[in-house]
Amino acid sequence: MLIRQRYFFPVQIFFIVYRFCFICVLTLLIDAVSLHQVVESVEGGSVNLKCSHKNILLEDKHLTVHWRHNDIRNVFDIIRGKVSIKEQDPAYKNRAEVLHEQLKGHVFLKLTDLQLSDRGTYLCFVPALGIYHSTQLVVKERTLPKYEAILVQVRSHGTGTRLGRTLHLLIPLTGLILHFI
Numbered sequence: 001m002l003i004r005q006r007y008f009f010p011v012q013i014f015f016i017v018y019r020f021c022f023i024c025v026l027t028l029l030i031d032a033v034s035l036h037q038v039v040e041s042v043e044g045g046s047v048n049l050k051c052s053h054k055n056i057l058l059e060d061k062h063l064t065v066h067w068r069h070n071d072i073r074n075v076f077d078i079i080r081g082k083v084s085i086k087e088q089d090p091a092y093k094n095r096a097e098v099l100h101e102q103l104k105g106h107v108f109l110k111l112t113d114l115q116l117s118d119r120g121t122y123l124c125f126v127p128a129l130g131i132y133h134s135t136q137l138v139v140k141e142r143t144l145p146k147y148e149a150i151l152v153q154v155r156s157h158g159t160g161t162r163l164g165r166t167l168h169l170l171i172p173l174t175g176l177i178l179h180f181i
Helices: 002-031 146-156 160-180
Strands: 034-042 047-052 065-069 073-079 082-084 096-100 106-111 120-126 131-140
Touching: 034 047, 047 065, 047 120, 047 131, 065 096, 073 096, 073 106, 106 120
Parallel strands: 034 131
Antiparallel strands: 047 106, 065 073, 065 120, 073 082, 096 106, 120 131
């Protein structure tokens, strides 16, 4: 019995230390934020992608924030508190800007004139704080209602607005007649 107790005590200490280390590592990982969200918009629209953490101070002159698209394309950078577009991907020129919210802890990337090629994962990275915030952007194709598509086709053939006004009246009337047949 005495032999079993001698080996039992070190094993208990090992598991206590192991659990303590596991909890410490888990706590550190929770503090280093890695969030993921999905945002949807339509082609030609605009969207605000959010990057937030309680420790982001926008007034900080040493704040560095990087925004990347699919881990390769440079969308926007704030380096030491100043906007830097030197290495910005040309596809985002005049379409990307960073919005600072008055409350501390929030940085938004505003993308305008969305294109289908803007689909994908956007990563906000704050190196000093170990923050990785990813956002999946889904850009849907802009679709026109059927009668608007017909109207656009008719106008593109040069028949003018008179035919367009007629179509606005004709299409609902046709639908009404077909409904009662």
